[in-house]
Amino acid sequence: MAHIPHFITDLALILAVAGVTTLFFKKIHQPVVLGYIIAGLLVGPHVSLFPTVMDSEGVRTWSEIGVIFLLFSLGLEFSFKKLVKVGGTASVTALVEVAIMFGLGLLTGKLLGWTSIDSLFLGAILSISSTTIIVRAFDETGVRTKKFATLVFGILIIQDLVAVLLMVLLSTFAASQQFSGYDLLIQILKLVFFLTLWFLAGIFFIPTFLKRARNLLNDETMLVVSIALCLLMVLLAVEVGFSAALGAFIMGSILAETSQGERIELLVKPVKNLFAAVFFVSVGMMIDPGVLQLYAQPILIITFIVIIGMPLATILGSLLSGQSLKHSIQAGMSLSQIGEFSFIIASLGVTLKVTSEFLYPIAVAVSAVTTFTTPFLIKRSMSVYTFAEKRLPKKWINSLNRYSTSSQQLSAYSEWKELLHSYFINAVIHAVLIGALIILSRKYIHPVVSELFDKPLGGNITAIVITLVLMIPSIWAISIRRINKEAYSNLWLNRKLNRGPLIAIEIGRIAMAVLLVGLMINQYFSPSVSFLIAVVAMAIATVLFNQKLQAFYDRIEKRFLSNLNDKEHERGLKQEITPWDAHLATFDVQPEFPLAGKQLLELKLREQYGVNIALIERGKLSLISPDRHERLYPGDKLSIIGTDDQLARMKDVFENSPHETSEQHVNEDEIALQNFTVTRESPLYQRTIRNSGIRDHAQGLVVGLERNGNRMLNPESTIPLEEGDIVWIVGVRNRIEEFFKGQSK
Structure with a gap:
C-alpha cells in the first residue's frame, strides 16, 4: 500500500x-x-x-x-x-x-x-x-x-x-x-x-x-x-x-x-x-x-x-x-x-x-x-433600558431625547460645504493616481527606456515625456477641471466676498499640480529646472489640449461611475429609513399571497397596521411612494416602513420573514429620509398633509410628525401643519432637497 x-x-x-x-x-x-x-x-x-x-x-x-x-x-x-x-x-x-x-x-x-x-x-x-x-x-x-x-x-x-x-x-x-x-x-x-x-x-x-x-x-x-x-x-x-x-x-x-x-x-x-x-x-x-x-x-x-x-x-x-x-x-x-x-x-x-x-x-x-x-x-437589553429609564433623572432623559432629535435634523444646505467636499475628493483621487505614476515611472519606465540611449540625458527626457503624457488627465483634473459648477457659480455671483476665497482655491489647485509635476521631474533634474519644465508643460497642455482633455476625462469618469453603480442598477432601489423607532424592511409578495391583485386602497395597511409602503420593486421597475390605486402583484418586493412591532405583524401577514435592508442594499442617491421645520413664512403653514404638495412636488411620503415633543408615526393626511412642526418625508432624494431648498429661500 x-x-x-x-x-x-x-x-x-x-x-x-x-x-x-x-x-x-x-x-x-x-x-x-x-x-x-x-x-x-x-x-x-x-x-x-x-x-x-x-x-x-x-x-x-x-x-x-x-x-x-x-x-x-x-x-x-x-x-x-x-x-x-x-x-x-x-x-x-x-x-x-x-x-x-x-x-x-x-x-x-x-x-x-x-x-x-x-x-x-x-x-x-x-x-x-x-x-x-x-x-x-x-x-x-x-x-x-x-x-x-x-x-x-x-x-x-x-x-x-x-x-x-x-x-x-x-x-x-x-x-x-x-x-x-x-x-x-x-x-x-x-x-x-x-x-x-x-x-x-x-x-x-x-x-x-x-x-x-x-x-x-x-x-x-x-x-x-x-x-x-x-x-x-x-x-x-x-x-x-x-x-x-x-x-x-x-x-x-x-x-x-x-x-x-x-x-x-x-x-x-x-x-x-x-x-x-x-x-x-x-x-x-x-x-x-x-x-x-x-x-x-x-x-x-x-x-x-x-x-x-x-x-x-x-x-x-x-x-x-x-x-x-x-x-x-x-x-x-x-x-x-x-x-x-x-x-x-x-x-x-x-x-x-x-x-x-x-x-x-x-x-x-x-x-x-x-x-x-x-x-x-x-x-x-430591553429590561436594562426600562430599568435605566426609571432610575435616571427625568431631566437627563428629556435632554437625551432632545439631543437625539436635534442630531437628526436636516443640516443646512451649504454651497461652500458642497464645493469644498468636491474639490477635496477630486484632489485626493488624482494626487494618488499621479503618485502611482511617479512610482511606476521610477521603477519601471525609466530603467527600460534608459537602455535605449547611450547617455543618461536621453533616457531621462524620454521617461519624463512618457510619464507626463500619462499624467496629463489627472493634472488637468486637479488644476483646470470645473467641479460642481452650479455651486461655484452661485457663490461667485451671490456675494463679492466669496470671490477672493474662490480665486485662492483656483491658485492653490494650480500650485498643487505644478508641485506634483515638479516632484516627478525632480527625480531627474534640479528643483529649479523641474519647476520651470512643470510650468511650461502645464501651460502647453492647457492651451493645446483643453477640449480634448475634457472629452477624454468625461469618457473615463463615465466608465468609472458606470462600473461603480452597476450593482445598484441591476439590483434596484432599497433604503434603510429610520425616523425614531421606525425603519424599513422588505417583504416578498408570494404567488399564493391572498391579497395579491388588490389595490393599496383596499388593503388599508396604514389603517390596520400603521405602516406605509415606501417602495414597490417590480422586476426592473421601481415605484417610489406608490399611490393608493397601485396594485400588488406576485413577485413584487415591498419596502415597508414601520416600528418593530408593526413590522412583526406584517411578517405574519406575508407569512415569511422580511429580508433586512442592511447596508448591503442601500442606494442612498435615490431614496432618502429628510425632515424640516414648519414656520409661519412656510407655504406649508396651516395646510393639511394631503394638500401640502409634498407628494406632488417632492414625490415624497410623510412618515412622521413631531409637535410639541409628541411624535406621530405615519400621521393622518387630514392633519394641518402648524408652526414648529417637524415633518419627516421619505422620497426621491433630489426632489426632497429641491423642495427644502425652495422653502429656505
Whole structure:
C-alpha cells in the first residue's frame, strides 16, 4: 500500500473531529466556530484523548490560507460604498468604542505586568466584536428586523476596517519594535494611498472585465477567476509591505461593488468554510489547558472588561452620535464579545513571534465565554433600558431625547460645504493616481527606456515625456477641471466676498499640480529646472489640449461611475429609513399571497397596521411612494416602513420573514429620509398633509410628525401643519432637497 503523507491523515483527523463537534454545537444552538476550536483542542498536542496531528507546519500553512479566504469573504460582505453609507452615527459609535476598548486593553495588560507588545495586542484584540457571533445571535433571538440591528451592522463595518488598520500598524511595530507618531502617520498615509489606488484601479477595470466575459463565466470559471484575483491582490499587498490578509480583504471589497459580487460570495462560501474550519481548528490546537488554568484570573478579568466595558463604550458612542437611549442600550448589549478578527490579530502576534504564548489561548477563552453570554445580553437589553429609564433623572432623559432629535435634523444646505467636499475628493483621487505614476515611472519606465540611449540625458527626457503624457488627465483634473459648477457659480455671483476665497482655491489647485509635476521631474533634474519644465508643460497642455482633455476625462469618469453603480442598477432601489423607532424592511409578495391583485386602497395597511409602503420593486421597475390605486402583484418586493412591532405583524401577514435592508442594499442617491421645520413664512403653514404638495412636488411620503415633543408615526393626511412642526418625508432624494431648498429661500 502506498504511503499516505502525514498531511492527508492530519486533514482527515481534523475534519472528522470537527464534523462531530460542530454537529454537537449545532444541536445545542451554539456557533460552530466554538466547535472548531474544541476540535482543535482535542487533536492538538496538549490533549491525549484523540490521535494527535503529526504535521503541525502543514496545518499552519493551510490555516494561513484559511485567513486569506476568511478576509476575502469579509471583504465581499464589506464594500467601500457600504462604508460611505453607514453614516456618521455608526462611524462615531464604532470609533468611540474602539478607542475606549483599546485603551482598556492596553491599561489592563500593563496592570497585569505584561510587556508593552502584549498589552498593545490585547488592546487590539478587545477592540473588535464578532460579526459571525452577532449575526447568529440575532437570528436566534429574532431581532434582525429591529431598528437597532441596523446600527449594529454599521458599527461592525467600521470595526472591520479598523481591524485591518490595526493589523497593519501592529505588523509595522512588531518589525521595528519602535512606534512614534511619525511612524503612525506614515503608515496611515501609505495605507490610504494604496487603498485608494487599488479601489480606483479595481473599479475601473474589474467590473468591465466581468461584464465582457459574462457569457464565458459559469460557476466554475467564476470561482477560479475570483480566487485568482484574490491571490494576485495578496501578492501585490505583500510586495508593497502589507499583510496577505489585507490584500484578500481589499479584493473582496472591490468585487463586492460589481454586479457579480453576491454570486462570487455564494461561490466562495464553501471554499471559505473549508479553509476557515482548518484555521479555527488550528486556533484550538494552540490552546494549552494548563495555561488556561494558570491564567484563570486574567481570563476572568478580561472577560469582565469585555462584557461590561464594550457595551458601555458602545452606549456612550451611540449617545454621542445622536441615537436614543433605547437603541444605544440595545446596540451596546449586542456588542459584548470578541471573535474571528480577535483570533486573527492574536495569530498575527504568534506568526510574528512577538507576543507571549499565553495571549493566544487567553483570547480564545474570553471569546468562548462571551459567545455564550451574547444571546442572554441581547434578550435582556430591553429590561436594562426600562430599568435605566426609571432610575435616571427625568431631566437627563428629556435632554437625551432632545439631543437625539436635534442630531437628526436636516443640516443646512451649504454651497461652500458642497464645493469644498468636491474639490477635496477630486484632489485626493488624482494626487494618488499621479503618485502611482511617479512610482511606476521610477521603477519601471525609466530603467527600460534608459537602455535605449547611450547617455543618461536621453533616457531621462524620454521617461519624463512618457510619464507626463500619462499624467496629463489627472493634472488637468486637479488644476483646470470645473467641479460642481452650479455651486461655484452661485457663490461667485451671490456675494463679492466669496470671490477672493474662490480665486485662492483656483491658485492653490494650480500650485498643487505644478508641485506634483515638479516632484516627478525632480527625480531627474534640479528643483529649479523641474519647476520651470512643470510650468511650461502645464501651460502647453492647457492651451493645446483643453477640449480634448475634457472629452477624454468625461469618457473615463463615465466608465468609472458606470462600473461603480452597476450593482445598484441591476439590483434596484432599497433604503434603510429610520425616523425614531421606525425603519424599513422588505417583504416578498408570494404567488399564493391572498391579497395579491388588490389595490393599496383596499388593503388599508396604514389603517390596520400603521405602516406605509415606501417602495414597490417590480422586476426592473421601481415605484417610489406608490399611490393608493397601485396594485400588488406576485413577485413584487415591498419596502415597508414601520416600528418593530408593526413590522412583526406584517411578517405574519406575508407569512415569511422580511429580508433586512442592511447596508448591503442601500442606494442612498435615490431614496432618502429628510425632515424640516414648519414656520409661519412656510407655504406649508396651516395646510393639511394631503394638500401640502409634498407628494406632488417632492414625490415624497410623510412618515412622521413631531409637535410639541409628541411624535406621530405615519400621521393622518387630514392633519394641518402648524408652526414648529417637524415633518419627516421619505422620497426621491433630489426632489426632497429641491423642495427644502425652495422653502429656505
